[in-house]
Amino acid sequence: MTLKTEQLHALASTLDVATLDAAADALVSNQVDAARCVLACRDVICAGASAMAKTLRNGGTLYYVAAGSSGLMVAADAMELGGTFGIPVAQIEILMAGGVPTTAHMPGDVEDEVDKLPVLLANVSDRDCLIAVTASGSTPYTLRAAELARAGGATVIGIANNSQALLFETSDHAIALDTPSEVLSGSTRMGAGTAQKIALNTLSTLMGVELGHVYQGLMVNLKADNIKLLARARGIVRQVTQVDEATAASALTRSGGDVKIACLLALGAQSPELARAALIRSQGHLGPAIARLHSHETTPK
Structure with missing residues (x-):
């Protein structure tokens, strides 16, 4: 089965031969279309936000997990929670495959490295909540983290851009972002990433509302x-x-x-x-x- 995130967009083959303004129109319009897809997930996003708020009220930890460009999205959201809502750093963990980059190099092979996850999630419990994000829905690092969190009793919020994502099999709240294929085929930092960012920002902001922040x-x-x-x-x-x-x-x-x-x-x-x-x-x-x-x-x- 070809993943939707890897399929060729109707305008993809014209991107490099179109004028720059036409190519820009295609790229921007594609991301706008991707952004609209988040609205269809409103109810499950609200449920996920309530679960996140419950975790923080009960002294639990929010675990943000992802790899690659999705990892950058989760890191950006998680790192804003302290300044925006005063969430204690001790209640937030970022698990990005290979670690949050400190240079412009972001290795790709680390998304398959799952050996350290049992240690990183050794203390996960039913007080905690794990937010797992993967465009394909099948990234090994993210899937394994979700499995470990679920086994430990944590609530799992899964975000993926393929409706049949394997991630959803271990998710209590499955946020299926039905984004269109990318104009630059497979470049999920674009439309898929845009929708992920909106979903994450909405989750955490609604969480802040629930907490009275x-x-x-x-x-x-x-x-x-x-x-x-x-x-x-x-x-x-x-x-x-x-x-x-x-x-x-x-x-x-x-x-x-x-x-x-x-x-x-x-x-x-x-x-x-x-x-x-x-x-x-x-x-x-x-x-x-x-x-x-x-x-x-x-x-x-």
């Missing part, structure tokens, strides 16, 4: 560890509370940089401890905590 479109659990993010944190506090710059800065100082607590302090919470108690009662969601504050219910019962 998003409020009115703002990243209220971001980790402010540089000048840009410190300014963003002050801006978020100001936007949520409508206080001035000095008040926002003071609230962030009192909260130790915690944006949610700073918002509650700026709105009148008497102490960081009472603000934290309000957030615990609202399971980390800022909106209900603000409502309780306005109802004078910040004291824990």
Whole structure:
């Protein structure tokens, strides 16, 4: 059976003889078509995001696993979780075949090397969640990781660009991205990769929503560890509370940089401890905590 990701696109044979603008149109249109395919996976993506949120609430680990260009996609998503949502690094593991590259060379043979995976996944348990991504759905490294995670009781989210992917046999949540074949045949860093990135970004952002780390479109659990993010944190506090710059800065100082607590302090919470108690009662969601504050219910019962 020829994998869809390896099939020849109708425009592939004309790519090198077309004008550059026509070739560009074909390449961009193909990726736009690939992006639309993610919409068909909405329900399973939502279920996967809820599973990821449950893992983090229970103190488990998110394992991101892939090889090649899919590995770059998972690494990009995983490495943003700390800054965007304040997810502790200890709860995120990136297992990319051959390791995350430090140069422009990305070896291809490592996707067949599965010997180290039993050690890397030795501690996997039913508290954990593994997100496995492979365009073909049959990459040995990714398949073996999914098998080990499933055997250890972890929830497996599988993402592949072939509907009959072997990966889905060991996936609790199977995200089948029915992307078109590539205009540059087999170059899954393009359309397939575009769809993978959208699926991964959607999963992790919905996870953040579930955890209460998003409020009115703002990243209220971001980790402010540089000048840009410190300014963003002050801006978020100001936007949520409508206080001035000095008040926002003071609230962030009192909260130790915690944006949610700073918002509650700026709105009148008497102490960081009472603000934290309000957030615990609202399971980390800022909106209900603000409502309780306005109802004078910040004291824990």
